[in-house]
Amino acid sequence: MKKKLVVLTGAGISAESGIKTFRDSDGLWEGHNVQDVATPEGWHKNRTLVLDFYNQRRRQLKEVQPNLGHQILAELQKDFDVFIITQNVDNLHEKAGSTNVLHLHGELLKVRSTKNDDYILDWQDDLSITDSDDKGNPLRPHIVWFGEEVPALEEAVAIVKKADFLIIIGTSLQVYPAASLIHFAPTPIPIYYIDPKPATIYDVPNDIKIIATTGSKGMKIVQKELNK
Structure with missing residues (x-):
């Protein structure tokens, strides 16, 4: 059985494709x-x-087109059960070939x-x-506009709770309730946090590997680690 790889993505991963x-x-x-x-x-x-x-x-x-970060996530479906929870309203994950994409903030x-x-x-x-x-x-x-409820939040929490690996890409972890999802990760699992300006993460007992770079470069690093 494939291990569950859960990915939380924010605006940073789409910025490389030209979306501001x-x-x-x-x-x-x-x-x-x-x-x-x-x-x-x-x-x-x-x-x-x-x-x-x-x-x-x-x-x-x-x-606009998916960038290497989106493409690597789609490729990882060969070896992992990949679930993407995104704050983004674009369709670049789907365009790249990812099949399990939950849009927290709409489409x-x-x-x-x-x-x-x-x-x-x-x-x-x-x-x-x-x-x-x-x-x-x-x-x-x-x-989902600022001040509105996030209907997909419960589903997102349930997905994160079942993760074997968690990757966070291109998010400042400042927008709630999306930023709270990291706290639902099972304690033993490794967390990779990819962002050029990573936020400080508090009260998370997991081993967090911070990769201070773009989504594309960071995913190349994580892909190698996951395939060891």
């Missing part, structure tokens, strides 16, 4: 204040702005009803203010 992140900056995401485009308040204040912002992000996805290529959270559609192109569900309710990006 706001985590290291001044609260701006692609030139927009996060409060304006990634909160329920922003949505209620200016739906046209929010829709335009995510339409641009959706178009950008058609122009750019999906939309949902503003009245029924279970009404979710695949969506490749622009979303208009006139697009609606089967009952005429407006559609919104299928994104």
Whole structure:
């Protein structure tokens, strides 16, 4: 039976593919204040702005490709039972060939009803203010905005609890509740933390190997260790 390799990924792994992140900056995401485009308040204040912002992000996805970090994770499926829990809303893990991907913060290529959270559609192109569900309710990006609950959190916790290895890539471990997942790792398992500017990790008894570099370079190192 293959061992379970659980991977937590953040914006850093996609940054190498050209998708910008706001985590290291001044609260701006692609030139927009996060409060304006990634909160329920922003949505209620200016739906046209929010829709335009995510339409641009959706178009950008058609122009970017997975990088080596994504590709190595997909390759590891040959030898491990790989589960990826990502904070990212892009589809680069899937594009690279990973098959078990849980999106904590939603997906750019999906939309949902503003009245029924279970009404979710695949969506490749622009979303208009006139697009609606089967009952005429407006559609919104299928994104977990700041201040909203994370529906997939319980499933993520259950996955981490069964890990034989845990890899954390490209996350500052500052965004909760996603950052709390590391605390559910079984105590004996090794943890690899790949990030150019790794955060200090407290109250985790596991052996944590910090690899202060990019996702691609770090995954080359981890891949060699796992294949020993």
